[in-house]
Amino acid sequence: MTTPHEGADPDSPEGRGGAAAAIPAAPPGGGRGALDRRRVLGAAIAFIDQEGLNALTMRRLGAYLGVEAMALYRYVPGRENLLDGVVESVIDELYGDPDVHLSASHGWQDYLQRLAHGVRRIALAHPEVFPLVASRPPAAPWVRPPLRSLRWVESFLTALIDSGFTEEAAVAAYRAYSSFLLGHLLLEVSQKGVKISPEDQPEGVPATAAATDLSEYPTVVRLESLLSLDESAAEFEEALENLLERLEIVLAEGRTPRRGDRRR
Amino acid sequence: MTTPHEGADPDSPEGRGGAAAAIPAAPPGGGRGALDRRRVLGAAIAFIDQEGLNALTMRRLGAYLGVEAMALYRYVPGRENLLDGVVESVIDELYGDPDVHLSASHGWQDYLQRLAHGVRRIALAHPEVFPLVASRPPAAPWVRPPLRSLRWVESFLTALIDSGFTEEAAVAAYRAYSSFLLGHLLLEVSQKGVKISPEDQPEGVPATAAATDLSEYPTVVRLESLLSLDESAAEFEEALENLLERLEIVLAEGRTPRRGDRRR
DNA sequence: CCCGGCGATTTACCTTGTAAACAACCTTTC
């Protein structure tokens, strides 16, 4: 039953060779060798992955590394910066993913597909970290999560423009693509997270306590099993393909978005 | 110049009669009359709106209400619960919005359009609060932000089912709709927020300091003006219409999503 | 053998969330 059905989710951590796990994240006391920024960030990611974001404090992260909290300040200016570094590191795993390319050498659809799945892999590999990617303010307003680095924005835009998109269409595509990725992945990840994480409530809820009178919501009750189904992978694919189709039309028509409005 | 161009964004706070501002949020020392939960939550929202989420502490909120921090604990079990209450209150503004209906009396497209714009109005009215809506764990995994209340889920599902959607299609639509709303609004709101909020840096950046060598990203530089354009309203409308079209096809074909394809 | 400096620790301080005891006031009841 561990294998969902026909094909396991190719983006799930167990479902592949771990290409998205660039930083092996040395075990707690393991590193002994000198600390350095990369190690601190790696430990922070590992720590968040296993303990949750709320559990991350400077003191605990220090302990996790077998060191006092203040030692971390030699490599990280402060907590905020640590979190920024975590976000950056996690997104940087994209560079280590052999299935994601920086340029659209096999067509822009292939490029966008691979990029989307690469990001999804990261999100699923670090469900506790991903919300940070969304909530940390980006460098510039037009660097949108989850593609938070200039390098990827550059890559994205040139890939589309080189494939024939107008500049306006490429920018519009970038926005639509970001929204799509962020919305889907944030919901998928939070859904997964709820299954266990939220302040573990050990006492088995007596099946009547938590539910606040469902009698008012008959449809919800009736569809509960449907609602509880996890079709994330299929939905992601579906929405992604729809987006690509939409972009294909834009490309074919060679105009900005849709709509024939003269812009002043 | 305050009026963008031809038509102002109908969802922006200035752009309408304030239908989305259900809680007037009495000014700081104003209320003097007894505190109560509603007042505390209203103050919290007002406080976050003007000071930002990070600035909210029990002590400061107390001061804002002209009261000691501990007084708040009579009406709110603790900080976490306060935030939950804030989220709930903000979403509840939907009930006070005369342009949003609970049932699809004018067709499901009309229903979804109004609902989407209602949520967008809330997001734009409370840009600092909205991220909370996304990040706070929902009651059940299938209650997805930003439609965080059972009542709206019920409303959504029955609206679609009554309009002829199969149960599966209605649930799929619910998921797609949530993702769309969350992705778009989160990005729109964070983009707006960045313009001022992030730990105001008073010293005028000398125009060369912050920018980390843009020479590597020629396309980004070239398209900067395009990237900085704020076309949120149009993009939202565009994506929403696309979603509705997609649903229309699903409805017409009377099948779940698409997929007749076995993949690979 | 002494020394300067790096890397980590110790101390210390301030902010926050929150428990507990307390005070002030309003209402009820005889």
Added chain:
DNA sequence: GAAAGGTTGTTTACAAGGTAAATCGCCGGG
């Protein structure tokens, strides 16, 4: 009108947590 009790806000107190500053141990070079 006074005693009893409840409601509402305050005071005090403490445990985290972030982080500045001083300190200590160690090590290679003079």
